[in-house]
Amino acid sequence: MQTRFAEDRLARDPLLRQANDILRTCVHCGFCTATCPTFVLLGDELDSPRGRIYLLKDMLERDTPASASVVKHIDRCLTCLSCVTTCPSGVDYMHLLDQGRAHIERTYNRPRGERLVRGILAAVVPHTGRFRLAMLAGWLTAPVARWMPGRLGALAGMATRRPALRAPTDRARVIPAQGPARMRVALMRNCVQPALDPEIDAAAIRLLTRHGCEVVLADGQGCCGAVVQHMGREEAARAFARANVRAWTQAGVDRVVITVSGCGTTVKDYGHMLAGEPDIAAEAQAISAKTVDVTELLSELGLREPVADPGLTVAYHAACSLQHGQQVKTAPKALLEAAGFRVVSPRDPHLCCGSAGTYSITQPGLSRQLRARKLETLGALEADVVAAGNIGCLNHLREGKGAPRGRPMVHTVQLLDWATGGPRPRGLESQ
Known part of the structure; x- marks a missing residue:
């Protein structure tokens, strides 16, 4: 051009x-x-x-x-x-x-309503405590939120179920490896996952320690910055990135492990985001180089022998931030197959489900159309469970009216944890 x-x-x-x-x-x-x-x-x-x-x-x-x-x-x-x-x-x-x-x-001076919604998202979503309060408000006002129009309705309906008030990642600490330590890793604490589904983090901790990782929940680590970055608030995004780089550098870890693929795409880009800041550019580049999706690390370590044959068929939904943003395409499916699951993929797996961070709130109409399309392709599969590597996708798909009945939606790490000795994921009791 x-x-x-x-x-x-x-x-x-x-x-x-x-x-x-x-x-x-x-x-x-x-x-x-x-x-x-x-x-x-x-x-x-x-x-x-x-x-x-x-x-x-x-x-x-x-x-x-x-x-x-x-x-x-x-x-x-x-x-x-x-x-x-x-x-x-x-x-x-x-x-x-x-x-x-x-x-x-x-x-650009946006209309007042847009400024309000985007301001609320930037102030609430990157902070777990505020997000829990927002979820609680959404849960209490769900009957009213259902009738609110457009973006405000999507914002009010952001969470229509009671939030989890405790999560294993709520405080900084170090969890020792089971047996000899092979690696010291930081597990990134996502902003919304502790409130939406803390069992994902619990499963990730069990899975990592079982595979010889000492897991660090680093003091000072916060939002990855993706929410504000996608709104064009570049300085706010860099502030989150700087804080995380310092926290993980001080923790002295071999890897930074991500269970939310949307965060992973952003953290892997810290070297680029902070390249113009000489005091931290080298550390940011090092952190980006150490950052891996949890399935990348498990592929490197080698999955433990499954303790039982689950005998289930998994419909794997490839989150865009994982398959396109990070180009991680084969590891999740290969690990699930190694754990004893039969893995199937929907038609047009490259197309987005419409979650895309805050997109379901800022563009609710398009988001719902994309979700309906994705749920139709997932529903066409003969599967016992749907798995994905991103809480945003899982939450968005669960809320859809066309969600396949009787098919739980869980994170990939929950299935891998179960197959290698962890508890059966919630919703799979009858499977």
């Missing part, structure tokens, strides 16, 4: 030089349109990666304030990164999109 950035601007701004390089990589081939969930739904070129790239190019090149039209199409992007997997030219769409969203945040 030909670009016309002013030379003096490129000389002054390294991020703009990066955007210029990314744009020049695009060859207009259009392969990305076939795998973009919003283009598949809407059929609008501006709601495809190629269309958004043109919008971002024009906005950044001319250095003009974002227009309402540009914001509409950029906001509709799920950041699923399916286009990154598809692109034959290696266009770094994620970092170009980050720059575009930051520009929008700086230059």
Whole structure:
């Protein structure tokens, strides 16, 4: 793609030089349109990666304030990164999109209702305690929330069940390995998982210690920064990243283990996010290099011999942040098969379920359409249980009206924990 950035601007701004390089990589081939969930739904070129790239190019090149039209199409992007997997030219769409969203945040005055919803999300979701209170409020007001329109209704209905008030990751501590320690790892404490489903973290701790890992819940670790990063609040995202890098560096760990794939994509990018900060850039790069999804680490360590044959068929839902953002595609399914499960995949596994962090709240209509599509493809499978590696996907799919009846939805680590000696996951009692 030909670009016309002013030379003096490129000389002054390294991020703009990066955007210029990314744009020049695009060859207009259009392969990305076939795998973009919003283009598949809407059929609008501006709601495809190629269309958004043109919008971002024009906005950044001319250095003009974002227009309402540009914001509409950029906001509709799920950041699923399916286009990154598809692109034959290696266009770094994620970092170009980050720059575009930051520009929008700086230059566009959103309508009051949007500002309110986005402000609440940024203030609540990255903090577990606040999120628990929000869940409790949602649970208490569920009958009213059902009738609220649009984004406010989606926000009020964010959690319509009682939150878990305790989780094994609530306090900083070190859990020793079972037997000789093979590795010292930090388990990242996600913001919402302790309130939505603390059994995932409990299963991860059991699974890791059983495989010889000393598990550190590091003091000072907080939100990964993805929520605010995707809203264009780049300084807030970098603040979260700096705190986490310092916490894990001080903990002296061999790996940073992630059970929420949306967080994993962001943490693996800390080296890039903090590259312009000399006092912490090297540490951020080191942390990014140490960060792994839990299934990557278990593949490295080797799964223990299963204690029993579960004899169940698992429908595996590949979270976008895992298969596209981190390019982790085979490890989860291979581990499940090694644990004795039969694994099946739905049609169009590359398409997003519509969760995408806070997308289900900021774009509720599109999100529901994508969820209905995903639930239909999962429901068509003859499976006993649905597994995924991201709490956002699991929670979003569980709330869908078309959720397959009698098929529990659990995290991959819960099945692996059960197969290697842990308790049967909740919801599988009759299986």
